[in-house]
Amino acid sequence: MKYHHDPDIDILTAYSLTKIDILTGVRCGNCPHIPMIRVSASWSCPKCRYSSKTAHIKAIHEYFLLLNNHLTNSELRNFLHLNSRNTAYKMLKSLQYETQGGTKSVNYSKPKR
Numbered sequence: 001m002k003y004h005h006d007p008d009i010d011i012l013t014a015y016s017l018t019k020i021d022i023l024t025g026v027r028c029g030n031c032p033h034i035p036m037i038r039v040s041a042s043w044s045c046p047k048c049r050y051s052s053k054t055a056h057i058k059a060i061h062e063y064f065l066l067l068n069n070h071l072t073n074s075e076l077r078n079f080l081h082l083n084s085r086n087t088a089y090k091m092l093k094s095l096q097y098e099t100q101g102g103t104k105s106v107n108y109s110k111p112k113r
């Protein structure tokens, strides 16, 4: 019996693990920590105490770049580890993405830039 090892499978596995581990949550702009937590209308890093009001914008760009061309309110909440539907709504609204769908399931589209 000849032992055959296929390295492609390991790469794919590693890649999907990386995707899940790294790409959810807001990344700190000052240290490598992820996720930042939402504290009184801004993002706070529990590690270095860095705080930012706009850290989610980069996270949303990463979402559009790497995961999907559109985003719903609940997908955003999962991705940013947010509990508040209203907070997610305000973020999406302030970023002025094109929207599709009715009031119950609005899809926010990736900017065409």
Ligand SMILES: [Zn+2]
Residues within 6 Å of the ligand: 028, 029, 030, 031, 032, 033, 045, 046, 047, 048, 049, 050
């Ligand atoms: Zn930090």
